[in-house]
Amino acid sequence: MARPSSIDQLEPEIREEIGRLRGGGHTIDEILAALRELGAEDISRSALGRHVKNMEQIGAKLRHSRNIAEALVRQLGDAPASRSAQLNIELLHSVILDLNLASEDADADGLAALKGNPEGIMLLAKAIDHLTKSSKADIENQKAIEERVEARVRKETDGKLKDAMKKQGLSKDVAAQIRKQVLGLS
Template sequence: MPKKSTIKRLPPEVRERIGVLLEQGRTLDEILDALAGLDVQISRSALHRYKQHIDKVGERIRRSRDMAEALVQRFGDEPESKVARMNIQFLHAAITDVISSAEATDEEGNPVPLDPRSAMELAKALDHLGKASKADADLISRIREEATKAANKQAASTVSEVGRKAGVPGTVIDQMMQAVLGGAV
């Protein structure tokens, strides 16, 4: 396991101060000067690696937020099943991204292995993804069945009504309704 970065070993108040200075857009030298005033000594390269890590995490968060906003705008008025499918695809892409991510490194550029807990959480996420996909497919199938039944009943009712008005014999109407309803009258 890689050694913890010198910045992550600092007290939380100091790390918070570094974060505030980074958010203000201060240069590395300005941050180092501010830390020297707090009697904290870290190397410029450690601060640069930490800034790169923070920038990378911030970019991922911004990308995720932008993608979520775009998807909400695009699918905001879509039926639930399409939104559910979109969520499943989005989660699948995120999981695939995590698994295949070659940029999983700490602030010092060392590769970070996938720990057992993360592997378990990914496996759970994949399991939930599969269940959500099946539930969505089942919902779509059930909706189609119900829509087909409702359409057939409406068609049978129309056949019966029009047939009676036209003077078609009852046995013929019954046969037509059986044909429409698939044998169930």
């Protein structure tokens, strides 16, 4: 295992300051000067440069991942609660498919790597089980949301309909018939 870099060994507050300064557009030399003022004298310019480069690479990967996730979410639908669940389900489907396709190559790691690896097979089975459960939970969640919205709209509409019928002076029988035909309420 590699030894932690001199930057990784710094106090968390100093590492946060490095990130804040870099996020603010400061150069490596400016950050190094700020570190010297904070008492971090033993940090080399090259170590700081490697750390900043690594931070920028991680940031780029995160931004790329976020952009892909947002694009996938836009394709999956409009319901916010459902979008992230659907995205996770689709991503896991994709991983399992990639693993399956990789196993068809003789040199690929894919499923061939799972041969003789009961723990790996168990983890894959668990992932499939969780995928199935989360898909079912997402459907149930959507159904519950739709039922709540429908009940709320029905209640609001029923109240407005009652008021309108009272203002028009309709009899209770006619009002009940209208409510049943329009709202499906008794």
